[in-house]
Amino acid sequence: MLRQRRPKVPDVPLLMTPGPTQVRENVRIARAYEMTNPDIDFKFFKFYRKTCLKLAAFMNTESQVLILSGEGMVALDSACASLAEPGDRVLIIDNGIFGEGFADMVKVYGAEPVVFKGERTRGISYENLREFLEKDSDFKFATIVHCDTPSGVLNDLKEICPLLKSYGILTVVDAVSSMVGEPLFTDDWAIDICIGASQKGFSAPPGLAFLSISPDAWAAIEGRKTPIPSYYCNLLLWKNYFEDAWFPYTPPIGDIFAFKIALDNVLKEENALRRHRKIAKAVRKAVIRSGLSLYLRSDYCSTVTAVNVPEGIDGEALIQKMKDEHGILIGGNFGYLKGKVIRIGHMGENARLEYVSETLKALQLTLESEGIFLRADMESVFLEEMVKKR
Ligand SMILES: *Cc1c(COP(=O)(O)O)cnc(C)c1O
Numbered sequence: 576m577l578r579q580r581r582p583k584v585p586d587v588p589l590l591m592t593p594g595p596t597q598v599r600e601n602v603r604i605a606r607a608y609e610m611t612n613p614d615i616d617f618k619f620f621k622f623y624r625k626t627c628l629k630l631a632a633f634m635n636t637e638s639q640v641l642i643l644s645g646e647g648m649v650a651l652d653s654a655c656a657s658l659a660e661p662g663d664r665v666l667i668i669d670n671g672i673f674g675e676g677f678a679d680m681v682k683v684y685g686a687e688p689v690v691f692k693g694e695r696t697r698g699i700s701y702e703n704l705r706e707f708l709e710k711d712s713d714f715k716f717a718t719i720v721h722c723d724t725p726s727g728v729l730n731d732l733k734e735i736c737p738l739l740k741s742y743g744i745l746t747v748v749d750a751v752s753s754m755v756g757e758p759l760f761t762d763d764w765a766i767d768i769c770i771g772a773s774q775k776g777f778s779a780p781p782g783l784a785f786l787s788i789s790p791d792a793w794a795a796i797e798g799r800k801t802p803i804p805s806y807y808c809n810l811l812l813w814k815n816y817f818e819d820a821w822f823p824y825t826p827p828i829g830d831i832f833a834f835k836i837a838l839d840n841v842l843k844e845e846n847a848l849r850r851h852r853k854i855a856k857a858v859r860k861a862v863i864r865s866g867l868s869l870y871l872r873s874d875y876c877s878t879v880t881a882v883n884v885p886e887g888i889d890g891e892a893l894i895q896k897m898k899d900e901h902g903i904l905i906g907g908n909f910g911y912l913k914g915k916v917i918r919i920g921h922m923g924e925n926a927r928l929e930y931v932s933e934t935l936k937a938l939q940l941t942l943e944s945e946g947i948f949l950r951a952d953m954e955s956v957f958l959e960e961m962v963k964k965r
Pocket residue numbers: 594646647648673720722723724749751752772775
């Protein structure tokens with residue numbers, strides 16, 4: 576029913592990476608809609624604003640939400656550029672590759688990153704962070720990743736962000752890869768800047784990033800001692816875009832049309848969270864029963880599963896083989912996980928029974944062709960789990 580009609584071109588694999596994800600036909604078509612001049616036509620300003628408001632409602636926030644042109648990183652960079660100043664101390668909460676990466680981003684703007692390191696194989700410990708903050712809490716803002724995609728670890732923002740807020744520390748949250756697949760309550764969880772992107776759970780093409788900016792975050796941005804050292808990443812230029820009917824740069828109208836349709840697809844679904852949770856749980860069960868092992872020890876995000884590559888096998892070569900022989904592209908890894916941990920991206924449109932079962936089957940066959948024989952048939956275990964009522 577949901578199977579997409581794809582052109583039969585051999586070099587278009589079934590996309591099972593943790594972003595970009597598969598893009599539904601109605602979203603792809605929307606990119607080709609006839610367009611107006613988005614800088615001049617006030618109807619487009621209204622459309623843009625309405626789409627931002629819809630997205631804000633989805634993110635459970637009353638704060639202003641902006642859709643920026645550029646993929647996820649442009650929103651991370653905009654948050655850092657607009658908040659960080661020379662002399663500011665920024666708390667970098669790090670239990671993964673994206674978490675760690677924020678340190679370099681704030682340094683660019685002259686701020687001093689102070690890293691709070693958590694274990695890489697589980698969520699950030701609330702208790703350890705609380706103890707840390709008792710001794711040192713002089714930070715303008717903190718950065719944290721909701722789901723650190725290379726491992727798929729999920730951090731408990733509901734506990735962590737209010738704790739930071741109680742010390743007067745603003746929070747910048749990268750929720751790029753968790754959104755749509757995990758609950759998100761931006762305001763209730765006291766998140767000041769919450770960041771997402773088009774190409775993960777929303778299953779739109781890459782090219783757009785978005786973020787919510789709380790009144791506290793706006794106050795910090797407006798209260799800077801020094802000007803924001805960026806034009807493209809200056810959030811202040813956006814603050815009154817609607818009242819002024821002026822965009823800092825021409826919005827990519829086709830991408831925004833497509834994203835609006837992707838957002839509608841998500842909003843029309845009755846229970847996307849349940850779909851993700853169920854698929855994720857069944858994938859983990861299949862992996863464990865097969866004798867393969869999961870990278871994480873706990874705190875699994877429902878959008879991606881990171882699997883340890885068996886001893887003696889190169890993960891990157893395995894992925895290449897799976898793509899060449901089965902036409903399915905799963906995720907590799909980078910940094911210290913490269914070659915050692917592979918990832919099945921079951922987020923957004925990818926999180927469908929038929930795609931995931933095909934993927935597990937292909938993974939098993941590819942491993943067998945490398946001489947790795949598993950204890951159980953992953954596809955069967957997965958399907959058994961999926962038919963269970965819960
Ligand atoms: C994908 C992703 C981003 C966006 O960056 P890419 O350049 O697309 O990789 C940012 N943060 C997280 C956690 C992501 O998964």
